[in-house]
Amino acid sequence: MRRHLENIYRLGLKELISLRYDFVLVALIIYFFTYAVYAPSKGTQMDLINASVAVVDEDGSPLSRRVQDALLPPYFLPPVAISVQQIDTAMDSGTYTFVIDIPPRFQADLERGRRPTVQVNVDATAMIQAGSGANHIQNVLRQELAGFATSSAAESITLVTRSKFNPNRESPWFVAVMQVVNNTTLLAIFLSGAALIREREHGTIEHLLVMPLGPTEIMLAKIWANALVVAVAASLSLWLMVQGVLQVPITGSI
Template sequence: MNWRNVYALGVKELWSVLKDPVLVVLIIYTFTLALYSVSKGANTEVKNASIAIEDLDQSALSERLDQAFLPPYFKEARRLSSGQDIDTLMEQGKVTFVLQIPPNFAADLRAGRSSELALQVDASAMSQAGSGAEYIQQIVAQTISEYFGLDLSTKVSLVTRAYFNPNLDTTWFNAIMQLVNNVTLLAVILTGAAVIREREHGTLEHLLVMPLSASEIMAAKVWANGLVILVAVVLAIFGMVKGVLGVPIASSTVPLFVLGTLLYLGSVTSLGILLATLARTMPQFGLLAMPTFVVMQLLSGGTTPLDSMPVLLQHIMQLVPSTHFVAMAQAVLYRGAGIGIVWPQMLAVVATGLVFFWVAFRRFRKMVSS
């Protein structure tokens, strides 16, 4: 491999990207507006949840319960009249929670008798259903305790301390994970589109009549497109993630994350070239790339913990470089881990990347020779 040829071809790839306004706009949008909108818009904590109350007691206690659900966790409670069809209301998706207060609720508690509240939950709103029910339970218990002037808590209390994200702010989590997902998405699209574009425009044949090898052509596409994404990642960390979104990332952890991203780009850009060799046209490449990206995004540990997946699937995902990159990114940017902790993940990224590069190179060389 002649590295001067690789450098010259890579410069050509950079100019191809910079002269394509659609790709430039896509890169800017992906690491700015798309990153911001997902980080701010996709919340998993309880926020502005809709709740309705069917008050069959009509007591001072039930009135206080009605006023206990306040923003930003809940919208203003909707009062339901007796006999109103709750099932229809929930089927229409107008409320997520319905709290039913039985008759003589306050009188039974005052007399020392037990009483039950009914809480109906629309479980299709998965991001709010589970934690929202716990919020409601805590609010009801606290309101009743304050109303009767009694401490209804148990003798053993659970004190919770949240590390690395003490405010449980979804924005902090979404910003980093969306940045990782964008790296995967753009790396696959840019390198794959570069191969398809060369073939559709006929410029690949021009390269083949020159004293160039398939390895030089492929290596140039990997480093050039990887460099574009790496620069965009660094600018996004300091400009969007730390600057606009205010995620408290220690500047000392950024170099290690950039190094891990560099290693990861070698494997994921090879994946883009591999998919491009399996497709003959740009639409076919899109149909191959999107399901691949979705699977990598959902099963790499960024959306749901890897430990919650089936054991067989956990073993399979160890062969995918995005799994190790997500683990490395979370450890470095969330917990401030050093290289002494994340070196196994970085080594796994390199190992899986070499396999991806080797398979992609064989496919690319076969495509070039044919």
């Protein structure tokens, strides 16, 4: 048993030395845990920020103005009032991401128990903002209508949802950590396969096969050596890139 462990240990050291001189793989590891973490975190905008919105207020009631006032920054730019005839032109030109059409007698119909329809036109070419923005507008309408229809006494108890580790739900906090996890998974598979291919390219696979070594020893040696490299690289990425450069606070033990 001791001889097997020693073989695995020494073969692993040999693997680390071989990796040290493989400049392409070393550069790939550095890239995966630096730029490949930084670029998606900074370049991918998952949040709804400063979305352009126009409102066609055909009602002119206090409730319709209340809905417009609820479209607040930093999620939306100040709403712009337009007419019904301008909707198609504004959407075709991409001037606004969202156009909300509030119908006539909107407040009066609600007070009589009817169910008026609010039309929300969405520019789907802005894919990320279109999806999250439409949901946000739906929530705004739901909250304002509920607040209008419900008495203040019934609203004395309010359910408030908070995110514990990311209160503002900033997408770079999610993306940065997820990129480290994704790249760790990818490299853990890739490096072990590349280690065997490197042996074949260098012509040393035959040397290993004729040595008094078992297939399990060769396999385990490559696994622990590359797992160590990935673990060290991922830890440094968490400390230096995620916490240091991207300023993402990590709660708990790394």
